[in-house]
Amino acid sequence: MKLLDNQLDKASLSKFGEEACRLLIARDFSGLAGRFGFAAAGMFEASTAIEMELKRSLSGQDFLSAEVESVTVSNFKPGDDMFRSLIECVVVFDKRARVLVELIVSANMNLYLEDIGEMA
Numbered sequence: 001m002k003l004l005d006n007q008l009d010k011a012s013l014s015k016f017g018e019e020a021c022r023l024l025i026a027r028d029f030s031g032l033a034g035r036f037g038f039a040a041a042g043m044f045e046a047s048t049a050i051e052m053e054l055k056r057s058l059s060g061q062d063f064l065s066a067e068v069e070s071v072t073v074s075n076f077k078p079g080d081d082m083f084r085s086l087i088e089c090v091v092v093f094d095k096r097a098r099v100l101v102e103l104i105v106s107a108n109m110n111l112y113l114e115d116i117g118e119m120a
Helices: 010-025 030-038 048-059
Strands: 065-075 085-091 097-106 113-120
Touching: 010 065, 010 085, 010 097, 030 048, 030 113, 048 065, 048 085, 048 113, 085 113
Parallel strands: none
Antiparallel strands: 065 085, 085 097, 097 113
């Protein structure tokens, strides 16, 4: 998704991170892919790749509950030609499995889902 200049502050980016997590928790993979895309989709459709990554991160286990544990926004060093900001979200599934959801703001102001991965 293309961001506006007034959407680059940490509060706005945190809200986008929370939105992405809510869509993931709701298993709205199509909505998540449609809103943010998925950089790691590879040869798969983005929504399918997101679902596969979540299943892999949860070791194939289904979940009954989930909550956003944290959302952290950090900026890349000034002068970075590729990226502006990183949004790291931790989602806890069934109070035991932690999954990291990462979104990136590119230098051209596009926000996209970068990765979903299991946390130790």
